[in-house]
Amino acid sequence: METAFIITILATAIQAGAPVIYAAVGEIFAERSGILNLGVEGMMLVGAVSGFIVAVNTGNPWAGVIAAMLAGGLLSLIHAFLTITLHADQVVSGLALTIFGAGLSSFLGQNYVGVQGPQFNPIHIPVLSDLPILGPILFDYDILVYLSVLLIPLSAYFIHHTRPGLHLRAVGEDPATADVMGINVARTRYIYTFVGGVLAGLGGATLSLAYTPGWTEGLSGGRGWIAIALVIFAFWEPWRAMVGAYLFGGVQALQFNLQTIGITIPTYFLNMLPYLFTILVLVFATGERMKRHLGAPAALGIPYIRGER
């Protein structure tokens, strides 16, 4: 009983963490380039609904995934255009994007609420998936979960050990210097804002095609905001974002499973936990000394205009 419960919690945590990992890593990329995109929630929603619609109509969940990534990416380009080309305020633009995305997704999805569609199922790996304990915790997931885990080392390596990663960091820290060194600041920011949108869209698809298959209005349920908070919690590092995403997933898992074993903590309280956790993270992560050590990219949120002084 006891072990079964823990296994369920851990397995659900990893499952529930996947969409948040995608969104958070995407936002890490965007913010590392200096673009704060508060539109994650909107991009996830539009990604989720477009992925679901395409999957339903083609019968192919992979087509859905691609559609979701494109949809998220397209939406992020609106933000990129407003903030990078037109130097608009990033907070305002991002908030507008979230509101727009929420509306757009409801509109697109009105005929798909409650519809059954194709979905990604757990992959059964012979031998491994049948292992006791380890099997269900490590080897009983759908492909999108595995990919989310894979994304972490890849993105961490990319940011810290490759030339494009170096240029990404330079642009977010000191765009004027990057510019003088011959790095195209605007192009870099466009690229990584787009990457952020693509990954947020993928996070949305993970919801509508795997974790909670189907479409309902507001499906993402605030996960986009959690992802943004996690980026701060993670100090812009993918590995820490993964830890944060699984913590969040764990709290969610508890929410589902405590009731089943008869522990009655009000669901309202549990629903509140991820947000409380986020606030605490923000409080601790923004202390003056912490900031100096592991601060945000120095140019985060500031438009770059060449020659401006």
Next chain:
Amino acid sequence: MNTPTARQPDIAVEMRDIVKRFPGVVANDHVTFIALRGEIHALLGENGAGKSTLMNVLSGLYTPEEGEIFINGEKVVFHSPRDAIAAGVGMVHQHFRLVPTLTVIENVILGLDDPKFRLKLEGARAKIQSLSEQYGLKIDPDAFIWQLSVGEQQRVEIIKALYRGAQILILDEPTAVLTPQETEELFRTLRSMAEKGHTIIFISHKLDEVMAIADRVTVLRQGKVVATVAIDEVNKEKLAEMMVGRPVIFRIEKPEIEPGEEVLRVEDLHVRNDKGLPALQGVSFVVREHEIVGVAGVSGNGQTELAEALYGLRPVEKGRIFLYGRDITQASTRDIIREGVAQIPEDRHREGSVGNMGISENLIMKHYRRSPVSRGPLIDWGYVRDFARKLVKRFNIAAPSIHTKARLLSGGNLQKLILARELSSEPGLIIAMHPTQGLDVGATESVRKQLLEEREKGAGILLISEDLDEVMQLSDRILVIYEGQIMGETPGEGADRNEIGLMMAGENRSGTGDTSLQRNTSNA
């Protein structure tokens, strides 16, 4: 002159009839500039004369509206710094272009495409080390930029340019922030580069340095070239006159005045720096009326923290500060301002002015609470305009209008603006930090005169500066600070440079404490 003179083999750079405009100003007005291979060429001019602009054009950062550039006789058009680097032009900017959170190697290879994807740094490390040996530029390739001193950061900048194969190296006010020793080292490097056939173009306001190191000099005034001359045809006075358009007096009169009552008394001051480490460890001194007390020392030895503590911007851990005998140790900055303390801050952009506000708004920043600037809760803008016009005139601030945003002013004019605001409040105590850093000879002269005038009027002045000449010229007494302690005091009159230099390096002459121990710890 229709065939390019650049056909001559020894001409490395030829800029012809360059015009570059900014809203409201012609920064470069048909400038023609020639630099030879293997020479050290100084570029002189007042603040705002257009020196940085011209060099930014040469390094590809700005595109000129008119004019042509030839490198080694070839016509080039630069669309970005990258193009300039490819043509062998490297620039070390006035404000360093280094990303503080990256390492030396990462900064050096920034923007290149080798290595293409995976950052294998062995090759780069080896190349940096060999450059550093070849040109005497000591540096740890794996250090983060934020860990380096200003002098070391400058070395990284030079290595960065050499790494890219720069044949022509531009340095924009390279010595403004260096200690005398670091300046010596830099000059050695520059000479060895010139000997190896590099062309060095450097901008400076320090005429002694120009006389010491340059082969030829080009002087700009208000965007136009005054002349290009060989260094042995001119002297310091002549250069100054070419820059300013009138003779400049280098020795300023400092009348003998008996110091009056005590203005500031600091007792056993202990303060921590931003990292939480001790920055001041038991500093005590006095400043009296009619007196300029100089604080000499290599930057980073507690000067910033001292100024901030006196101005109420930094908590005092131990010790006390008295102004006219009143304890102000815990007083707020607002109270300290009200008591008549003026401050010329170290960073004129960040602490001295609000970049996006106009000149007039910046000028009333300390007066707006009081009549006649304010009437009740309202500001009397009519009065403010008159007030601003008067100060702009009196302090000679060159700007299109009193509404020009502060960030658009050149360094010299911004400093004049700050001075105008601070001195217009008739302060009893002035804390002046590097008051003439980056200023041209004319502006330097006027700032120093203003300070001496305030001294005559009765103010006590604490002058914190790295420029030993300035400290020695202006101060009545000189304190030397090292690692947060006062190493000793000498009178300003007839002070011994060497003696001060030794104290700046940590020799304790104050007679307090165990001197031998002091010396040991400081050398360690």
